[in-house]
Amino acid sequence: MLIVAAGPAQHNGTIQVITRRFLLGHGVAVSFLAPAIAAPLSPRAAARPQTPPRVQPLVLLDPGHGGKDPGAIGVSGTYEKIIALDAAQELRRQLLASGRYRVELTRTRDVFIPLEDRVGIAQKHGAALFVSMHADALSDPHVRGASVYTLSDTASDAQTAALARRENAADRFGGPAFRDASPEVARILASLVRQETRVGSARMAHSVVEQLHRDLPLLQHPSRHAGFMVLKAADIPSVLVEMGFMSNRADEAALRRANHRARVAAAMKRAVDAYFNGAGGTVTARRMAG
Numbered sequence: 001m002l003i004v005a006a007g008p009a010q011h012n013g014t015i016q017v018i019t020r021r022f023l024l025g026h027g028v029a030v031s032f033l034a035p036a037i038a039a040p041l042s043p044r045a046a047a048r049p050q051t052p053p054r055v056q057p058l059v060l061l062d063p064g065h066g067g068k069d070p071g072a073i074g075v076s077g078t079y080e081k082i083i084a085l086d087a088a089q090e091l092r093r094q095l096l097a098s099g100r101y102r103v104e105l106t107r108t109r110d111v112f113i114p115l116e117d118r119v120g121i122a123q124k125h126g127a128a129l130f131v132s133m134h135a136d137a138l139s140d141p142h143v144r145g146a147s148v149y150t151l152s153d154t155a156s157d158a159q160t161a162a163l164a165r166r167e168n169a170a171d172r173f174g175g176p177a178f179r180d181a182s183p184e185v186a187r188i189l190a191s192l193v194r195q196e197t198r199v200g201s202a203r204m205a206h207s208v209v210e211q212l213h214r215d216l217p218l219l220q221h222p223s224r225h226a227g228f229m230v231l232k233a234a235d236i237p238s239v240l241v242e243m244g245f246m247s248n249r250a251d252e253a254a255l256r257r258a259n260h261r262a263r264v265a266a267a268m269k270r271a272v273d274a275y276f277n278g279a280g281g282t283v284t285a286r287r288m289a290g
């Protein structure tokens with residue numbers, strides 16, 4: 001039995017370039033193929049060399065807060081929502097200038113968007129990478145520096161949530177072949193996507209830390225984990241970047257300056273480049289197939 005699961009376009013960055021075959025007991029073979037590479041399976045097409053998809057990956061930038069939610073308010077009155085939007089727009093400009101990416105923002109104006117809607121926007125656009133941009137406040141005004149967050153599912157009450165997410169992710173595969181698969185196979189495929197997402201998110205977080213570290217102050221242990229609602233897209237590698245803290249006078253002053261935001265954006269652009277240049281997805285596929 002061969003089950004071909006055709007993933008939706010949003011798997012572009014992580015899944016679409018990977019061809020994997022899994023044996024799931026009883027000789028059931030599951031090939032997990034994205035549409036762009038599933039097509040050459042026909043005998044005639046198989047003879048042609050496979051060409052990688054030419055569609056540029058979509059980077060979804062998410063300026064935190066907005067509208068009635070100002071986010072953190074800095075020591076001299078700066079609103080986080082303004083800094084987040086300015087920084088995201090600068091990063092968009094730099095990413096577009098490279099000619100390598102498509103870029104969308106969850107908001108381009110000072111409007112309120114619920115967290116789950118931000119995830120929905122990323123999924124609707126088929127984002128390959130989701131980057132939420134913030135500059136929150138801490139209770140300790142002395143703490144400063146940038147930091148990066150990925151979704152953690154280690155908390156006990158998150159296990160039920162993770163199960164629900166896997167179920168929901170399975171639903172989103174669509175394709176008739178996948179719909180015919182048993183719930184068990186569907187669940188396995190969905191959890192593979194989630195594993196892929198976790199690996200991608202961790203790899204992006206690593207890239208961001210590495211690049212920010214080159215010319216910006218970082219928080220101690222700058223790569224952290226938390227249950228951020230906005231990172232809960234089951235199939236899109238997602239990170240949340242705190243560019244600095246509004247509660248720290250030096251960070252706030254720096255983030256108010258366009259040239260500093262341009263440096264932050266330049267570092268994040270390098271991190272995006274490193275992420276898409278990386279071979280993490282292939283390594284993962286090899287490990288999982290082996």
Ligand code: ZN
Nearest residue numbers: 064071134136
């Ligand atoms: Zn924030």
